[in-house]
Amino acid sequence: MTFKPAAARLATILLCMGLTVPVLAQTDDLQEAQQLLKQGQTDRAMDRVEQYLKTKPKDARGRFLRGILLTEQNKPIEAIRVFTELTQDYPELPEPYNNLAVLYASQGQYDKARASLEMAIRTHPSYATAHENLGDIYAKMASQAYDKALQLDKGNQAAQTKLNLIKDLFTGGTRPPKVALAQTAPKTAPAPAARPITPAPAAPAPQLTTPKAAPVVVTKEQVKEPAKEPAKTPVAASPSPEAVLKAVDSWAAAWAGNDVDAYLAGYAPGFKTPDGESRKEWENERKARIAKPRKIELRIESPKVTFNEANRATVTFRQHYRSNSFKAITSKTLVMVKSGSQWLIQEEIVGG
Numbered sequence: 001m002t003f004k005p006a007a008a009r010l011a012t013i014l015l016c017m018g019l020t021v022p023v024l025a026q027t028d029d030l031q032e033a034q035q036l037l038k039q040g041q042t043d044r045a046m047d048r049v050e051q052y053l054k055t056k057p058k059d060a061r062g063r064f065l066r067g068i069l070l071t072e073q074n075k076p077i078e079a080i081r082v083f084t085e086l087t088q089d090y091p092e093l094p095e096p097y098n099n100l101a102v103l104y105a106s107q108g109q110y111d112k113a114r115a116s117l118e119m120a121i122r123t124h125p126s127y128a129t130a131h132e133n134l135g136d137i138y139a140k141m142a143s144q145a146y147d148k149a150l151q152l153d154k155g156n157q158a159a160q161t162k163l164n165l166i167k168d169l170f171t172g173g174t175r176p177p178k179v180a181l182a183q184t185a186p187k188t189a190p191a192p193a194a195r196p197i198t199p200a201p202a203a204p205a206p207q208l209t210t211p212k213a214a215p216v217v218v219t220k221e222q223v224k225e226p227a228k229e230p231a232k233t234p235v236a237a238s239p240s241p242e243a244v245l246k247a248v249d250s251w252a253a254a255w256a257g258n259d260v261d262a263y264l265a266g267y268a269p270g271f272k273t274p275d276g277e278s279r280k281e282w283e284n285e286r287k288a289r290i291a292k293p294r295k296i297e298l299r300i301e302s303p304k305v306t307f308n309e310a311n312r313a314t315v316t317f318r319q320h321y322r323s324n325s326f327k328a329i330t331s332k333t334l335v336m337v338k339s340g341s342q343w344l345i346q347e348e349i350v351g352g
Contacts, residue, residue: 030061037065042072060090060326067099076103087119090326092289094124101133110141122285125274126350143167241305244313244336247343248303256298260287268337268344297322311338 029052036045046069053062067082080103086096097120104113114137120130146163149156247266254262264283273282290296299320306314315334321327335347 030065033065033069037069037072042069045069046073058089060086060093064096067096071099071103076107079103092123092326094120094127094130097123098127098130098133101130101137105133105137105140110137110144113137114141122275122277124350239307239310239313241307241313244305244315244343245303247336248300248315248317248334251345252298252300255290256296258290258296260290263290266345268339268346270337270346271344272347274348274350295324312336313343 029048033045033048033052036042036048046066049062049066049069053059053066056062063082063086067079067086070076070079070082080100083096083100083103086093087100090096097116101113101116101120104110104116114134117130117134117137120127121134124130143163146159149159150163153159251263251266254260254266264286271279273279277285297320301318301320303315303317306316308314313336315336317332319330319332321330330350333347333349334345335349336343337346338344
């Protein structure tokens with residue numbers, strides 16, 4: 001039994017869904033190349049990209065678009081080389097890993113495709129496309145295993161039933177392809193002013209109003225009997241949003257200043273790593289990424305603090321990241337816990 005139709009279907013779905021590019025500002029050459037790509041003029045688009053890369057040979061956007069064009073021109077070996085080099089030079093980008101998986105899947109190299117998608121998800125845990133593509137890869141690998149089982153035992157009805165279910169998944173049109181080729185950034189209204197984070201000491205946190213504690217009420221009867229005056233109910237100190245924001249600012253300043261030790265010190269001992277890896281593995285990965293860029297700029301926009309408990313808070317904000325080679329704007333949620341007098345990060349959610 002052959003599975004070429006299912007494989008072709010998988011490759012088509014992944015190619016339609018997977019060829020995405022980060023939402024970044026584009027130059028005129030790249031914008032024109034993208035328009036030509038949409039019109040199917042891949043040769044002219046490649047000329048524009050090559051012209052752009054002559055002046056900026058290390059630019060991630062131009063190289064990424066070149067990889068897409070090579071894929072469209074049916075040059076998978078060259079495209080794989082482009083995306084592989086991007087993962088080495090820009091390991092913080094999930095899209096090159098995803099597109100590598102697309103190319104590997106089209107060649108039937110599902111183990112390599114799975115490994116690439118797992119790297120994309122580790123880099124960006126909320127990257128939905130990579131999660132969905134990984135599910136397709138697992139389904140295809142399962143179909144191969146069931147097919148092998150049937151070759152060894154043709155009467156295995158359970159394996160045949162499972163194999164039929166997977167074939168239906170790829171032939172029943174369970175979901176439409178989501179075409180998302182390299183598109184220009186949408187025009188939006190100017191973003192509200194954001195607080196800059198620099199390697200210098202963090203700026204003072206904004207003054208937020210802290211709820212006043214309720215007064216202790218003493219009745220007339222209690223005044224008449226001073227000997228029996230009850231002890232005043234102690235009023236617990238209200239949690240301080242300023243203290244939480246100060247901890248977030250210190251964490252961001254350490255990141256912007258390439259201060260790895262101070263950056264890692266902002267995380268609680270019980271920090272939940274994004275992909276379930278060990279704390280040591282996660283720290284080694286973060287050290288490599290933070291130390292690599294020569295310059296990092298980080299801005300936190302519109303932070304909002306919500307207290308779940310007195311010693312537990314959630315901070316949501318928009319994060320503006322820019323290095324010498326990459327920039328991105330993402331929403332982020334930090335779950336903070338109080339340890340002694342310090343607020344530390346227990347969980348970090350991108351896109352949350």
